Amino acid sequence: QAKGGGRATYRFFSPRMNSMAQDRLLLGAALREAIANGDLELHYQPQIATRTGELHAVEALARWTHPEFGPISPGRFIALAEESGQIETLGEWGIEEACRQMGDWRQRGIAVPSVSVNISPLHFRNRDIIPPVRSALARHGIEPQMLTIEITERVILDDCPMALENAHALDALGVRLSMDDFGTGYSSLSHLASIPARELKIDRSFMKDLLTGSSPGAIVTAVVRIGQSLGMTVVAEGVETSLQHFFLETLGCDVLQGYLFSPALPPPALEAWLKERNVQASALAVHG
Ligand code: C2E
Ligand code: MG
Ligand code: MG
Ligand code: MG
Numbered sequence: 630q631a632k633g634g635g636r637a638t639y640r641f642f643s644p645r646m647n648s649m650a651q652d653r654l655l656l657g658a659a660l661r662e663a664i665a666n667g668d669l670e671l672h673y674q675p676q677i678a679t680r681t682g683e684l685h686a687v688e689a690l691a692r693w694t695h696p697e698f699g700p701i702s703p704g705r706f707i708a709l710a711e712e713s714g715q716i717e718t719l720g721e722w723g724i725e726e727a728c729r730q731m732g733d734w735r736q737r738g739i740a741v742p743s744v745s746v747n748i749s750p751l752h753f754r755n756r757d758i759i760p761p762v763r764s765a766l767a768r769h770g771i772e773p774q775m776l777t778i779e780i781t782e783r784v785i786l787d788d789c790p791m792a793l794e795n796a797h798a799l800d801a802l803g804v805r806l807s808m809d810d811f812g813t814g815y816s817s818l819s820h821l822a823s824i825p826a827r828e829l830k831i832d833r834s835f836m837k838d839l840l841t842g843s844s845p846g847a848i849v850t851a852v853v854r855i856g857q858s859l860g861m862t863v864v865a866e867g868v869e870t871s872l873q874h875f876f877l878e879t880l881g882c883d884v885l886q887g888y889l890f891s892p893a894l895p896p897p898a899l900e901a902w903l904k905e906r907n908v909q910a911s912a913l914a915v916h917g
Pocket of ligand 1: 747
């Protein structure tokens with residue numbers, strides 16, 4: 630019995646596995662603390678309006694550097710948060726922190742039209758997101774149009790009532806909904822049309838298909854057309870090369886995001902980046 634402790638444990642868990650399980654427990658507790666202590670940070674990656682080169686928005690991406698373990702990737706700690714029941718706390722923290730940052734930028738005259746916050750499907754399906762969104766917006770004097778919530782298509786696969794309610798309530802409030810990592814799940818086109826998302830993000834795994842394979846760019850082209858036909862703003866993520874940039878521009882993809890422009894940056898570095906390149910805020914982002 631693994632639970633019996635002592636030597637018996639090793640019949641079921643190798644020392645290696647055992648230490649991995651211990652690491653997870655330790656990390657789970659540490660994440661709880663990090664959220665409470667403010668050890669978590671949001672970095673911001675610019676999204677550029679293709680036609681004008683203006684700033685469409687920035688995507689908030691969580692960063693966690695553990696004092697002992699060092700930087701832990703979002704892939705790892707988001708999964709940890711989901712497994713340990715902390716994902717709603719993390720999501721609500723992200724909304725509050727993004728709104729606080731927008732308030733700070735506004736006060737200092739730094740023009741960032743919109744911030745996009747990722748919300749886990751688990752969170753979106755299980756909890757009313759409106760109260761924390763409303764209170765964060767009100768606390769920092771932010772218009773709903775300046776906040777975007779990114780959810781992945783996993784969210785709406787099976788008509789979860791809470792998820793649908795969240796989507797429609799956000800839309801009614803004026804908060805933009807963005808369909809993240811599009812093309813990696815299995816959502817049907819009728820699903821896409823029924824969800825009030827105003828933005829569609831093509832998953833970065835498709836960027837490599839732009840220039841290779843038997844029909845280069847076919848999928849990306851199709852997704853851009855589908856999104857635009859539905860009246861959505863189409864964002865390409867993971868743009869790394871100027872050839873990809875050129876292709877997407879020719880295609881009429883609305884917004885570009887990727888290392889070609891900038892990785893996610895801490896606020897001071899983002900401010901320096903905007904100033905150095907003289908990037909203006911896009912007015913369309915707020916009204917579109
Ligand atoms: P995502 O929302 O699809 O975010 C885009 C990811 O692609 C980010 O990874 C970003 O750093 C990375 N990326 C951006 N441009 C490029 C590029 O040109 N090339 C490549 N190879 N990668 C690029 P990151 O920050 O490691 O985040 C990974 C995922 O973790 C995110 O994917 C998102 O699903 C999740 N995540 C991050 N922050 C949060 C958060 O605050 N809350 C929640 N629920 N999830 C988050
Ligand atoms: Mg995202
Ligand atoms: Mg994405
Ligand atoms: Mg992604």
